[in-house]
Amino acid sequence: MKKFINLIDEKLKQAFVAAGYDEKFAKATISNRPDLCEYQCNGAMAAAKQYKTAPINIANAVIEELKDEKAFEKIEAVMPGFININISSAFLADYVNEESQAEKLGCNIEENPKKIVIDYGGANVAKPLHVGHLRPAVIGESIKRMFRYLGNDVIGDVHLGDWGLQMGLIITELQERKPDLVYFDENYTGEYPKEAPFTISELEEIYPCASAKSKEDSEFKERAHLATLKLQQGYAPYRAIWNHIIQVSVTDLKKNYGNLNVTFDLWKGESDADPYIPQLIDILNEKHLLHESQGAMVVDVRTEEDTKEVPPCIIQKSDGAALYATSDLGTLIQRKQDYDPDMVVYVVDKRQEMHFTQVFRVAKMADIVSPKTELIFNGFGTMNGKGGKPFKTRDGGVMRLETLIGEISDAVYSKIMENRSVSEGEARETSKIVGLAALKYGDLSNQASKDYIFDVDRFSSFEGNTGPYILYTIVRIKSILNKFLESSEITSDKMIPFASGSEKELAMVLARYNDVIENAIHELAPHKICAYIYELSNAFNKFYHDTKILACEDADKKQSYVNLISLAKKALEECIDLLGFEAPERM
Numbered sequence: 001m002k003k004f005i006n007l008i009d010e011k012l013k014q015a016f017v018a019a020g021y022d023e024k025f026a027k028a029t030i031s032n033r034p035d036l037c038e039y040q041c042n043g044a045m046a047a048a049k050q051y052k053t054a055p056i057n058i059a060n061a062v063i064e065e066l067k068d069e070k071a072f073e074k075i076e077a078v079m080p081g082f083i084n085i086n087i088s089s090a091f092l093a094d095y096v097n098e099e100s101q102a103e104k105l106g107c108n109i110e111e112n113p114k115k116i117v118i119d120y121g122g123a124n125v126a127k128p129l130h131v132g133h134l135r136p137a138v139i140g141e142s143i144k145r146m147f148r149y150l151g152n153d154v155i156g157d158v159h160l161g162d163w164g165l166q167m168g169l170i171i172t173e174l175q176e177r178k179p180d181l182v183y184f185d186e187n188y189t190g191e192y193p194k195e196a197p198f199t200i201s202e203l204e205e206i207y208p209c210a211s212a213k214s215k216e217d218s219e220f221k222e223r224a225h226l227a228t229l230k231l232q233q234g235y236a237p238y239r240a241i242w243n244h245i246i247q248v249s250v251t252d253l254k255k256n257y258g259n260l261n262v263t264f265d266l267w268k269g270e271s272d273a274d275p276y277i278p279q280l281i282d283i284l285n286e287k288h289l290l291h292e293s294q295g296a297m298v299v300d301v302r303t304e305e306d307t308k309e310v311p312p313c314i315i316q317k318s319d320g321a322a323l324y325a326t327s328d329l330g331t332l333i334q335r336k337q338d339y340d341p342d343m344v345v346y347v348v349d350k351r352q353e354m355h356f357t358q359v360f361r362v363a364k365m366a367d368i369v370s371p372k373t374e375l376i377f378n379g380f381g382t383m384n385g386k387g388g389k390p391f392k393t394r395d396g397g398v399m400r401l402e403t404l405i406g407e408i409s410d411a412v413y414s415k416i417m418e419n420r421s422v423s424e425g426e427a428r429e430t431s432k433i434v435g436l437a438a439l440k441y442g443d444l445s446n447q448a449s450k451d452y453i454f455d456v457d458r459f460s461s462f463e464g465n466t467g468p469y470i471l472y473t474i475v476r477i478k479s480i481l482n483k484f485l486e487s488s489e490i491t492s493d494k495m496i497p498f499a500s501g502s503e504k505e506l507a508m509v510l511a512r513y514n515d516v517i518e519n520a521i522h523e524l525a526p527h528k529i530c531a532y533i534y535e536l537s538n539a540f541n542k543f544y545h546d547t548k549i550l551a552c553e554d555a556d557k558k559q560s561y562v563n564l565i566s567l568a569k570k571a572l573e574e575c576i577d578l579l580g581f582e583a584p585e586r587m
Contacts, residue, residue, distance in 0.1 A: 001106035003518075004095055004511040005030075005039070007071070008085065012041055015065035021047050021058060028085065030512075037074075037084035038508065044081040055081025089497035089504060096507050097494050099514070100567045105574060106514040109151040116154045117335055118144050120347035121257070121264060124161035125249035126170055126207045129256045129401040131391045131454075135380045138440050139448050140347040141262045141580045142526040143378070149578060150521060155339065158253075160269035162246060163327070166207060168228030171241055172220060173210035174198070183237040192237070196244035200252045203245065232274065242271075259405060261436060261580050273330030277322055280329050280368070281315070287366050290315060301361035313358035328359045332368050343374040345524070350379025350449055378524055381451035383443065391454055409435030411460040412468065416587065430584045434468050435460070437581040441467030444579055445530035462587075465534045470576065473537040474583040476544065477569040484550055484562050495567075496560045502543040506564060509539045513571050517578075526579060533575045540568050 005028055012026035025043030032040075044058035051058065059077035066075050074086040099106045120140020123133055140156065147154045174197070175184050181197055182188045198206065214221040231238040250267055257263065281297075284290040289299045295318030302310045313325050322330075335341060346356055360375040362368070369375065385391040391399060413431035416422065422430065442459035446452040462468045498504040512532075520528040549565070552558040576582060 001098065001102050001108065001514060003515040005515060007095070008039055008087075011066065011069055011071055012043070012062070012083075015062045015069075016043065016047075018065045019058070019061035021051065021062070026062075031084070036078075038087055039085040041083040041085065042081075044077075044083060048081065059083050087508070089499070092504065092507050092511060093495050093497045095511050096564075096567060099511065100493070100495075100563065100570075104149065104514075104517075105567075105571060107150065107517050108514070113150075114147075114152045114342040115339055116147050116152050116343045116345065117339060117341045118147075118154060118156050118345045118347065119159050120144075120156065120345075121158035121262075122161065122348065123158065123253055124166065125253075125269070126166065126203050126245055127249075128204050129253065130398045131383060131401055131404055132398070133401055134260075134404070134439070135383055135443060135448075136347045136349075137257060137260055137262045138443050138580060139378070139380055139526065141260075142440075142444060142529075142578060143345060143347065143524055145578050145580060146517075146521045146524075146526070146529075149517070155266060155341075156264045157266040157268050158257075158264040159331070160246075160250075160253075160267065162242075162249075162269035163232070163271040163274065165224060165228050166211075167231055167242055167245065168224040168226070169210035169214055170203070170206055170245060171227040171231065171238055172224040173206050173213070174241065177206075183241050188237075192240035196248045197241075198244070198248070200248050203248055256402060259402065259436075260440075261582075268331070268334075270327045270331075273327045273334060274322075276330035276333040277326055279333060280326065283333075283366050283368065284315065284362075289362070289366055294318075299362050299365070301358050301365070303361075310354070310357060310361075313362050315362075324355065325359050325362070328356075329362060329368060332359075332363050336369055336373075340370060340373075342372055343376060344369070345376045345378055347378050347380065350381055353377060353379055376524070378448065380448045381446075383454050384451060386453060386455060388451075388453060405435065405439065408439050408456050408460055411435070411456050412438060415460065415462060415468075422586065430587060433582060433584045434471055434587065437467030437471050437576070437583075439467070440579055440581050441470065441530060444526040445534075447525070447527050465530075467581065468587075470533050470537055470572065471583045472587055473540055474569060474572050474576075475585070475587045477540065477565050477572075478583075478585065480544075480549060481562065481566060481569070484558075487550075488558075490559070490562075491555065492559050493563060494560070495563050496556060498564075502539070502546040503561075503564070506536075506539040506543045506568065509536050510564075510567055510571060517575075529575050529578055533572055536568060536572060536575075540565065 008028040009026060012028060013023035016026040017023050025047040026041065027043055028039045028041050030039060031037045044055040044062065047058050048055040056077060056079055059081045062083060063075055063077050066072060069075070071088055071091040072085055073088045076084050078084055103109070118140055120136045122136055123129055144154050144156045178197060182192065210224070214224055227238060231242055281290070284299060290297050293312060296314050297316040298312035298314050300312050314323055315326050316322060332344070335344060348356070356377040363375060383391055409431045412435045413427055416427045416431055417424070438459045442454065445465065459466055460468060462472050498507050516528060516532045520526065547561065549561045550558070552561060573583065
């Protein structure tokens with residue numbers, strides 16, 4: 001379905017050409033002075049330079065060609081050469097009627113769907129999710145849903161931190177605590193137990209204890225390094241412990257990510273890249289890209305176009321150990337072999353930009369990915385507490401994510417209970433749904449690359465630019481529609497030409513749906529969807545306060561009102577699904 005603004009552009013182009021001017025100047029924009037007009041075209045200003053005439057002459061000539069155009073209610077030239085446009089209500093009604101019947105409300109499904117891998121989540125095993133995991137989870141989940149909305153084949157990969165020294169630390173600490181376990185008996189030849197020798201709670205306590213101990217006890221740290229090496233070399237007892245760690249951790253992570261309404265198609269980790277590292281080294285050697293520098297093996301990735309220093313990408317340290325870059329490149333080899341993706345998107349902390357610049361350059365230089373494959377770094381900023389400082393618990397520790405979810409759900413519950421229109425049980429269930437919306441919308445409404453302050457009180461408010469306000473708007477529409485269906489029959493699914501004022505304003509916002517969504521997907525920008533649904537919610541609520549929807553005595557007009565707000569509800573629900581949350585039946 002064509003975008004509404006493109007239809008306006010087409011009519012302007014015809015007029016510019018008919019008046020003797022290049023169609024490239026025919027470009028409409030939403031007016032920044034809605035008190036004067038709905039759309040405007042400034043093309044005459046630019047054309048004046050090329051055609052060496054006053055812009056108002058060009059604007060008047062274009063206006064003359066459009067004097068009988070039924071799509072425009074009013075079109076006029078304004079000094080020094082602006083073209084101001086108001087849309088015909090009949091033309092607008094035709095468009096939103098088509099939109100209401102179209103698949104995806106008029107968004108254009110990809111003719112050539114892409115295979116896309118999204119790398120997000122990035123949790124470490126053996127550790128609880130904390131507030132630092134919120135942004136990659138909710139941004140990545142939204143981007144995954146957005147790409148799928150247009151018909152792309154999207155694979156979400158959690159890419160766990162499950163390899164390296166942290167594993168050796170856990171194994172070494174476990175041996176100190178439980179030396180009699182069969183994993184530490186060199187003479188044991190039987191099968192290893194299927195049940196893990198620890199719970200998730202014990203595991204979450206073991207790691208920080210071992211980490212702290214390694215900083216004070218050099219002998220303990222050395223044993224942990226040795227355990228890590230033996231694990232990576234395939235030592236069976238340690239591989240058995242490692243499998244327990246993965247099993248227990250992933251079970252807990254799936255539950256906690258599930259509380260965020262975040263899911264993954266792949267539960268791969270850094271360990272899955274390990275078998276591909278020898279192949280990586282061979283490729284880099286064959287391409288004569290790998291060389292020694294201060295004992296390490298590196299690839300030079302700097303180019304003449306660089307305006308700042310780009311250090312060499314270190315592939316192996318002097319002791320032969322692999323690094324994050326090695327793992328990420330091995331993972332790309334695996335993804336190429338398994339999926340041959342058209343695009344790989346990394347939703348990671350923006351402070352990792354240099355790391356991924358190095359990795360992407362090595363991948364392209366070495367043909368590790370296909371030339372067609374786009375490698376995209378989607379860096380996000382930091383979520384801070386009030387005062388702009390890192391978000392912490394009251395005692396200064398890193399807050400667990402489930403604690404944050406609980407806090408915002410409790411804040412929403414308190415607000416719901418102030419009205420006492422529902423039972424405590426229903427209020428508690430509703431607060432979980434609304435709390436998640438508050439949490440996700442509070443994050444996603446900010447441009448991903450920017451830092452922001454997380455304010456529980458502001459984000460849980462039912463007023464203003466918040467998730468609860470959006471949900472309250474949807475619930476209000478549901479209530480009106482339910483009352484209509486209780487007393488009336490649907491006689492038509494069409495909307496009739498809109499009256500001026502808030503009714504037309506609401507339709508104008510709805511007419512931009514496919515333009516906004518496709519643009520947000522193209523730019524990987526969930527915040528643009530948030531801005532749109534806030535604008536749409538405001539437009540609906542203004543119409544609601546201005547209009548007696550169900551009390552309207554004109555049956556055709558009432559049915560048209562109902563169809564208009566039904567479309568608003570559908571647009572809002574489609575958008576919040578793209579953002580990763582849902583609306584309750586009532587609030």
